[in-house]
Amino acid sequence: MAGQRKASRYVVPVAVAGVAAATIGLVPALAASGDPDLPEITAQQLIEKIAASDTQTLSGTFRISTDLGLPSVAGLLPSAVPSGPGGSASADPSAKLTELVSGSHTLRVAADGPDRQKLTILDGSDEYSLIHNGDDVWAYDSASDEVFHEKAEKGEGPHGKAAHGKASEKELPATPKQLADEVLKAAGDTTSITVGGTAKVAGRDAYQLVIKPKQTGSTIESVKIAVDAANGTPLKFTLDSVSGGKPVVDAGFTKVDFAKPAADTFDFKAPKGAKVTEGAADKAGKDAEDEFGKGFGGLFGDLGKGAKGERGAKGEKGGKGGAGEPEMIGEGWTTIARIDTGAPAPETGEAPKEVQGFLDSLGDKVSGKFGSGTVFKTKIVNALMTDDGKIYVGAVTPDALVNAANASK
Structure with missing residues (x-):
């Protein structure tokens, strides 16, 4: 016990850094070129457009870059997510998705309503896929040839709760719309919301919603959300710090299609010989992912x-x-x-x-x-x-x- 108390003293600051990383979340954003000429719209009208958006299907590719201003944490994070007996498999989302909080990454996404989503992280010749299909969540890491699987309890949706208040399964990363909703919920007398012009996002016309603190003392310079002019779907999320330099979050769709993806997009079968880890027994991994899933929207x-x-x-x-x-x-x-x-x-x-x-x-x-x-x-x-x-x-x-x-x- 004495050793645990001693260890907790220096673990706390590392955990603080982890919280900082987790608050950034996993949000596809904008790659813009050109300023389309669109009808004028007020901030209130644009917010209503977002609220009325009901996009259920999409597929696309985007880049995400994050810059927290942190030194390299190489050699530190792996120790916080153990592998092997009693630990997490390398394909466990609670371990793998933390890699998105630093550097630049290319991802492919697909969604078909609330019950089917797929995210693939492309890292050179290796791929990591996270698939939600009905009552199953699968993750596959090609580098280690490991599979993570978790089955939702019967009757629970993708974001539902299991018995006794435990999360029924790991949530996929938040969408731009979910993140936009969280930011807009926080708006009040302390917040300025304006329309900051237009942008071109992966070939689609978009309005830019600009959200800024009115208060002094915040580290946040602005939050910018690009909103599809046709269907109101948020396509961009950029977070800038008062310290200047690169955006804290700057990622963007390079391709986006709102047609329904093919049904077999969400099919998954563990490759022959791959190690399969069942996540239901890995409560520590579940709890870690639940916290990570709160992400920037939680902040x-x-x-x-x-x-x-x-x-x-x-x-x-x-x-x-x-x-x-x-x-x-x-x-x-x-x-x-x-x-x-x-x-x-x-x-x-x-x-x-x-x-x-x-x-x-x-x-x-x-x-x-x-x-x-x-x-x-x-x-x-x-x-x-x-x-x-x-x-x-x-x-x-x-x-x-x-x-x-x-x-x-």
Whole structure:
């Protein structure tokens, strides 16, 4: 037990970096060329167009690039997702999909209603496919020749819940429309929403919806969503940071077709000789994917709760959560989660060398009325971990975190 407590001290900052990565989500976005001449439309009308969109079928190819401003995590993430007996197979989505939070990737997608979706990640000559077909979820990693399979409980849809509140199966990555819905839910007095011109997306005319914080202190410069002018389907999602440089998320459809994909697109049979892992017994993997699946939409959902003053974990407006649960501070885009880990910050030399080097590259030492601590930085999500084991995390500047910690004393 003592060893576990000791390990938790330096695992917490690494987990914070993981949370930052998870908030970016897995969202196809835009590759634009040319500005089509379209009829004028108001932001309200464009939002209504998105809400009325009911695209059930599509197929296409897109590129996704992410830049969190993080140093390389090579050699760190694999240890967090074990393989072999008691661990996760290499084809398990909870392990594989984390690769999308850094670098650039090409993906193929297909969808036929809520019961059939397919995503294929192309990595050189290797492919990784994630397929949802009715009550089955399959994943295949050609590099390792491993298959992951999970069967939904009878009567549960693709995003339903199994008995006792457990997720019935792993969710596929969020669509642009789902992400757009989460962002729009968070809009309120703290948000500016305008139409920022037009764009050409994979040969289709689109309007650009531009969403910006009105508050100071947020790390988010803007969220841009390109919306298909004909059917209202969100085609673009670009996230820019106030720190400038490359977008945090910049990915785009290079081809898109709204016709119904062929039925055999979603067929899958494990190749002969491939190792097959059944996911039902892998609760740790399920829980990890459930958290990862919340993605960027989850972050904006929390921001929206802060803006709208929804009730805390104890049922009290603005109240503190239970043990280990976050207390939400502030509102809107500058909402900060305060978490009391109960574990002191790691001491220098306590973590393994490669982990300590990663943490040092992320963190800056700070001090104030709260005492002292370390700010761990990305281009969007920053976290302050105090020396007495409290964490302040949000899409806000380091100064905002220090001010929140000082005000909590």
